[in-house]
Amino acid sequence: MYESSDLRKGLKIIIDGQPYIITEFQFSKPGKGQALYRCKLKNMITGYTMDRTYRSGDKFEPANLEERRMQYLYNDAEGYHFMDTQTYDQVTLSEDNVGNAKNFLQDNMEVDVLFFNETPISINLPNFVHLKVVKSDPGVKGDTATGATKPATLETGYTLQVPLFIEEGDILKIDTRTGEYVERVKG
Amino acid sequence: MHLGKREIIISRHLLLKAIREWFFSNGFIEVQVPVLSKTPIPEATIDLFSIGNKGQTFYLLSSPELYLKPLLSLNLKKIFSITPAFRKEERGPYHLEQFFILEWYRAKSTYKDLFFDCEELLDISSSALSPVLGDKRIFKGKEIDLSRPFQCLEVKDAFEKYAGWDPFKKKDELHFYEDLAFKIEPNLPEDRPIFLMDYPDWASSLSKLKNENRNVCERFELYLCGIELANGFSELMDPVEQRQRFLIENKKREKQGLKPLPIPEKFLSKLKDCPEASGIALGIDRLLMILTNSKNIEEVQAVI
Numbered sequence: 001m002y003e004s005s006d007l008r009k010g011l012k013i014i015i016d017g018q019p020y021i022i023t024e025f026q027f028s029k030p031g032k033g034q035a036l037y038r039c040k041l042k043n044m045i046t047g048y049t050m051d052r053t054y055r056s057g058d059k060f061e062p063a064n065l066e067e068r069r070m071q072y073l074y075n076d077a078e079g080y081h082f083m084d085t086q087t088y089d090q091v092t093l094s095e096d097n098v099g100n101a102k103n104f105l106q107d108n109m110e111v112d113v114l115f116f117n118e119t120p121i122s123i124n125l126p127n128f129v130h131l132k133v134v135k136s137d138p139g140v141k142g143d144t145a146t147g148a149t150k151p152a153t154l155e156t157g158y159t160l161q162v163p164l165f166i167e168e169g170d171i172l173k174i175d176t177r178t179g180e181y182v183e184r185v186k187g
Numbered sequence: 188m189h190l191g192k193r194e195i196i197i198s199r200h201l202l203l204k205a206i207r208e209w210f211f212s213n214g215f216i217e218v219q220v221p222v223l224s225k226t227p228i229p230e231a232t233i234d235l236f237s238i239g240n241k242g243q244t245f246y247l248l249s250s251p252e253l254y255l256k257p258l259l260s261l262n263l264k265k266i267f268s269i270t271p272a273f274r275k276e277e278r279g280p281y282h283l284e285q286f287f288i289l290e291w292y293r294a295k296s297t298y299k300d301l302f303f304d305c306e307e308l309l310d311i312s313s314s315a316l317s318p319v320l321g322d323k324r325i326f327k328g329k330e331i332d333l334s335r336p337f338q339c340l341e342v343k344d345a346f347e348k349y350a351g352w353d354p355f356k357k358k359d360e361l362h363f364y365e366d367l368a369f370k371i372e373p374n375l376p377e378d379r380p381i382f383l384m385d386y387p388d389w390a391s392s393l394s395k396l397k398n399e400n401r402n403v404c405e406r407f408e409l410y411l412c413g414i415e416l417a418n419g420f421s422e423l424m425d426p427v428e429q430r431q432r433f434l435i436e437n438k439k440r441e442k443q444g445l446k447p448l449p450i451p452e453k454f455l456s457k458l459k460d461c462p463e464a465s466g467i468a469l470g471i472d473r474l475l476m477i478l479t480n481s482k483n484i485e486e487v488q489a490v491i
Contacts, residue, residue, distance in 0.1 A: 033390075
């Protein structure tokens, strides 16, 4: 168990059966009063955030979280399937749990799957991935002003804004945290 | 401007020098007191470090009050001390487990007499740093205004204005401190000092209650730029009442899972020989932090 004085930014605890991570933390002890530990907490499954104030004497259960490196296999009606490349164990995550990461998942890609009490709850992608453009209309001729963009659709079905010189078949570097184009890797 | 450790250490030296000079020129005696005791003052919300020695438990003191206050009984009328203080598990931008307290007492005075000392001390403290910092004192982007008299705000008014309730009508300690931290303190002036004064009777274990209103204790907190800097009060000198308060503090400790502490009998036995007095403790590190525009008190420690 953790005590109030163990609370700090980044600590993962259980509240009402759900895993939360402390994203902001403030210690206060006004004028001879009891110590107050004010936390901003993020639910690690739903992403929902909330504020809570704890006092000395409060106790917290550590969240039993574990990250495992797994390979993305495929998705179907059941969800997204991943395999542990050492044990060959397979797990399935729902579309909700995969979240925006689904826009960047490629077959055989290695990702970190986060488990809470042995149940997979989310995945962490590498910060950058390389994906192929499958559809993008040619840039309008003459429209060469700096910063001009057009839409492009990637092999995963994800559509984003890219510079006008990008063509179908190009490989792009994408930042998975923002979902934005970084650069062209291969024309 | 962000100061390096060298400038910080020089600033600390200048600050201590100016503070000592001010006390000497005002007729105070400097007292050096121990930091260990077997019978510390029982306070509900302060957890103490303990040290075992030959089967006995000694505690590192959270303030010099235990040793300083009884000295008033020796007909020492104005005394001060600058001592290390220890409080377990207190850590944040404005808290450290060990820090320095400036504590002083004035015989034959009440808490309001300390306002003058505070005004003078902040003034000379700020001036003392001019060789390092120049003329202006900036904290968090705002110029600090130390013009006198400092503002005063009664706890009752502060709560009615910012928290919407009267802590003298409803005794709710937990709610009181939560609102103090999150509703009152954020509304205090960010660029100047203010005295928050006249606390509910249950909000201080060592201060005297007002003769004309026993629901109010003669206690104030000096805030500078919204940060608590000093806690002063008219000293309770009645040993019977003081013992009762210690017992209450110990009960509160047990409720929070802290061990009750032995009653400091020697301290109690000296109170009846003490004159009426006021006393105050000021956090040296916080004062230095604000005046040097540092982000936290760790930055102003003489540690590299």
